[in-house]
Amino acid sequence: MDLAVMQYSVDKIRADFPILKQMIRKYPLVYFDNGATTQKPVKVIEAVDRYYLTINSNIHRGVHYLSNEATDAFEQARKRVATFINAPESREVIFTKGTTESINLVANSLAGFLLKEGDEVMVTEMEHHANIVPWQMVCERVGAKLKVVPISDSGELLVESLDSLLTERVKIIAFAHVSNVLGTINPVQEICAKAHERGILTLVDGAQGIAHQTVDVQSLGCDFYVFSGHKMYAPMGTGVLWGKASLLESMPPYQGGGEMIDKVSFTGTTYNVIPYKFEAGTPDVGGVIGLMAAIDYLTEIDFGSALEYEEGVMHYAYESLKQIEGLRFIGDAKRRTGVISFILNGAHPYDVGSILDHQGIAVRTGHHCAQPLMDRFAIPGTVRASFSIYNTREEVDKLVAGLKVAANMLL
Amino acid sequence: MDLAVMQYSVDKIRADFPILKQMIRKYPLVYFDNGATTQKPVKVIEAVDRYYLTINSNIHRGVHYLSNEATDAFEQARKRVATFINAPESREVIFTKGTTESINLVANSLAGFLLKEGDEVMVTEMEHHANIVPWQMVCERVGAKLKVVPISDSGELLVESLDSLLTERVKIIAFAHVSNVLGTINPVQEICAKAHERGILTLVDGAQGIAHQTVDVQSLGCDFYVFSGHKMYAPMGTGVLWGKASLLESMPPYQGGGEMIDKVSFTGTTYNVIPYKFEAGTPDVGGVIGLMAAIDYLTEIDFGSALEYEEGVMHYAYESLKQIEGLRFIGDAKRRTGVISFILNGAHPYDVGSILDHQGIAVRTGHHCAQPLMDRFAIPGTVRASFSIYNTREEVDKLVAGLKVAANMLL
Amino acid sequence: MNAVDEKGLAIASEFEMFDEWMDKYNYLIELGKSLPLIDEKDKTTSNLISGCQSRVWLSANYENGKVYFKGDSDAIITKGIVSVLIRSMDGAGVDDIIASELDWLDNTGLKEHLSPTRSNGLVAMIKQMKLYAMAFKVKYENK
Amino acid sequence: MNAVDEKGLAIASEFEMFDEWMDKYNYLIELGKSLPLIDEKDKTTSNLISGCQSRVWLSANYENGKVYFKGDSDAIITKGIVSVLIRSMDGAGVDDIIASELDWLDNTGLKEHLSPTRSNGLVAMIKQMKLYAMAFKVKYENK
Ligand SMILES: Cc1ncc(COP(=O)(O)O)c(C=O)c1O
Numbered sequence A, B: 001m002d003l004a005v006m007q008y009s010v011d012k013i014r015a016d017f018p019i020l021k022q023m024i025r026k027y028p029l030v031y032f033d034n035g036a037t038t039q040k041p042v043k044v045i046e047a048v049d050r051y052y053l054t055i056n057s058n059i060h061r062g063v064h065y066l067s068n069e070a071t072d073a074f075e076q077a078r079k080r081v082a083t084f085i086n087a088p089e090s091r092e093v094i095f096t097k098g099t100t101e102s103i104n105l106v107a108n109s110l111a112g113f114l115l116k117e118g119d120e121v122m123v124t125e126m127e128h129h130a131n132i133v134p135w136q137m138v139c140e141r142v143g144a145k146l147k148v149v150p151i152s153d154s155g156e157l158l159v160e161s162l163d164s165l166l167t168e169r170v171k172i173i174a175f176a177h178v179s180n181v182l183g184t185i186n187p188v189q190e191i192c193a194k195a196h197e198r199g200i201l202t203l204v205d206g207a208q209g210i211a212h213q214t215v216d217v218q219s220l221g222c223d224f225y226v227f228s229g230h231k232m233y234a235p236m237g238t239g240v241l242w243g244k245a246s247l248l249e250s251m252p253p254y255q256g257g258g259e260m261i262d263k264v265s266f267t268g269t270t271y272n273v274i275p276y277k278f279e280a281g282t283p284d285v286g287g288v289i290g291l292m293a294a295i296d297y298l299t300e301i302d303f304g305s306a307l308e309y310e311e312g313v314m315h316y317a318y319e320s321l322k323q324i325e326g327l328r329f330i331g332d333a334k335r336r337t338g339v340i341s342f343i344l345n346g347a348h349p350y351d352v353g354s355i356l357d358h359q360g361i362a363v364r365t366g367h368h369c370a371q372p373l374m375d376r377f378a379i380p381g382t383v384r385a386s387f388s389i390y391n392t393r394e395e396v397d398k399l400v401a402g403l404k405v406a407a408n409m410l411l
Numbered sequence C, D: 001m002n003a004v005d006e007k008g009l010a011i012a013s014e015f016e017m018f019d020e021w022m023d024k025y026n027y028l029i030e031l032g033k034s035l036p037l038i039d040e041k042d043k044t045t046s047n048l049i050s051g052c053q054s055r056v057w058l059s060a061n062y063e064n065g066k067v068y069f070k071g072d073s074d075a076i077i078t079k080g081i082v083s084v085l086i087r088s089m090d091g092a093g094v095d096d097i098i099a100s101e102l103d104w105l106d107n108t109g110l111k112e113h114l115s116p117t118r119s120n121g122l123v124a125m126i127k128q129m130k131l132y133a134m135a136f137k138v139k140y141e142n143k
């Protein structure tokens, strides 16, 4: 094949995302808020439409044609997700409405079952609230304790500290694959190995990992991997919990309802097999089909080269932002991806974000649902630019120019 | 206005639902599985598309334009839902992924808070598993007991029995507005009055009520009303929990994560105000906007006359089905709506459903996630035809003809 | 090709003759009626394969290197398919049953009833038939 | 129209003069700098209005039937809007503050910062200003 054909064409990719042509306040949209949610390619939007226009129906146990078609598509999506993260079996893939629900599911299912009074749950100082609060709530309920792995000033986990922290009281360690503030890529394999040596379960919050890494749950070596579809080009309201079959099988269900049961009676109820045991109620069939379409899209454009391209843009952004006087990066880990956090010294992130917005540039500002991390760095918040496969160097230039305007106005 | 113009035109309505033009096994689709999920009007599909094509963004706390637009639309939808069910305040409307999640939320939030060891939860013999299993699970956790209101042979709640059943140990009674098997419309006001006299909370499962009744939560007099968007012409994966503000405010949160917090630290976390306290994580913004579009659509076509029309078709269906030899209705309450359940004596529902399917007619067969009700009537399942505002008398005729074919083949 | 799939292909060709679904289903229903029925006393819970939509009973015997099945279902269409499956495997050797791929089911036009999500007990029944064959192999042919 | 909204309309017309967002925001930032700052010692938690994006401090005094406000914010744009709001209400009577409708905010082009979901403390601050007025009314004018 011609090399030119094989090369990643960001123009072609951008054409797949109609929203990128929007004008915001008379400026062309520059969207650097991908860590919050990515935009969706037209193929995803169309796949969901096609579902509603041709086979919409409630799934499972239907005797009629539409119901069978919809069920087949839904179960097809499960297989596609399994392949995407290299899960050994598709029944290990549980559809949720997002990372948050996935973590709540695991935390609550383990409460009382694995987690007892006096036990400990380990999280890290760089976690998103979604990977802190569910554990806090569950710990409070069962009388367990939440412990925290500290990080360095450069925003890296102090992995050495695990040797003393991972005592026999610890039942599970839950940590981010990639930090949504610092961009730090955590050494998942190393942490999982340390945990498993001691018989401790591992949950990896892949909300930011899934869109910036090719994920292989088997080589990562974790017990649970969770992520949100909407951060990887799929519709809002979609998410995944992957877990090892043997674990999921032994865990009690989370929500009760239709579909997750085997037999219900007032004298006693028995539960369905996985994955259904954890999928109570009518799922978002359209959303899940959109998630499948997103995976197909990423495969089609060659996700690997897309990520390589994205890394290039991000690297360019680092180098460019470095030139701005008074700009201070928050997070300086050796292995980083996806997001760049910074503050303009002397300017409040809210002001910076507002002024960028007036130039059509979308960034996120604030604590990014990681208040403990803000406390760790003694800052009220950061400005965060987060990247995707459709961002360009020209957009980075606009961000830099916009920041100079902000600096001029604010400092 | 001309009377002819004001009249309900089912042809016009059907034109709004593109899927109804599908051919199934060479027959035009006859969709009588609306109780499982309704089809979606093109306006709903387009509203969601428009969201993804123009303002898709993560909501709340954004400093940028798209985020504000998306947030405004999301909060607009909350107001629209509040108006639709006549809720006193829009902050009483909590978005969930469906009835099942709404009930799990209430049950779990009340566990430990209101529900303690020795207490009782009351449900009825006609409940969907979604309104049984969450309560069973929660009762088991806190050591409470699940009690059951019996029904008559005609499928009506024995409301008199409440006088003795509603002891002071009962903390909440949860029951269906409309039974998804029998079609029975329960006397919500009467039950709520009896419960409130005794200081007992009330939760109404409106999954089947919402699409077949105009719902006014204030006049119903309940404490919680829950339903699924996908059963009322909105996208899959959408749902609502309405609850009285004073109650919701005092209840502890259900899931933990972003958005539902006020301040997070490892020494202690405080929670946000309602409705946000109960909306952890990124919601299905597109779906919620679709739900708003569905409400707008129903308002536009005059939901009241649509329901009147639907009742007419259903009445016609009763009269027509009655003529079929050996057909036995399951459920014969005085006030009924939405669904008709029956069995062809001597034929298994699965066989009947399969043969109807081969004639392009979609019905649901089986236990309809109401196994205790099946046990009550000592049947393995029923054939269920469920109705919507786009069904016609001609479709009823096809159902009747299809059933005669089934009877011929099977009996 | 193994003996089970060979027999199956022949059965499938019977079904391929029908142009009309109704004729096909009438034939299926007839087959259901001629199913070697499981004895009432063998309709135990251990022989029951529970699906949400319909229930299937299945028993198996081993005789001189061959496996013989009996079955039943509460739904007649399910029963017809039980009958088809039993016809293809009845009297076959354990290895043929274990090795069978059942691709010919695609040709019968009944495939939709054999989806894992249909929950009529049939998918579990096929698995059960193979499990019986494996169990007999271990027990009587232990090699 | 009450005195607060009258003053507000005049303030809004200042903003309407700007064609360019940058000029408007530069002006807003200037306003923020000239805000009658709350004393450092009054920056207590009880005077703090917490938003996720920025924080606002507000204090109020009652003198001869009139209410006087001081405020601050850690973000300068928020501070500018605090300043605008205080200018419109400062020295007004309790009834005028309570009755004010603040529709003129629509004309400033700053409305987006005053969305309840923006969470910068400003919506809560407006509520707080009115609450102060109501409290003073009850305390000093009890009618
Ligand atoms: C690291 C991390 N974890 C969890 C979440 C929560 O994801 P969601 O809101 O999709 O449930 C996010 C999203 O912001 C995140 O970045």
Ligand SMILES: Cc1ncc(COP(=O)(O)O)c(C=O)c1O
Pocket (backbone or CB within 6 Å): A258, A281, A282, B035, B036, B097, B098, B099, B100, B101, B128, B130, B131, B176, B178, B179, B180, B205, B207, B208, B228, B369
């Ligand atoms: C009465 C009733 N309750 C609850 C449910 C569950 O609704 P969902 O699956 O949308 O959560 C249904 C849907 O079948 C129902 O009919």
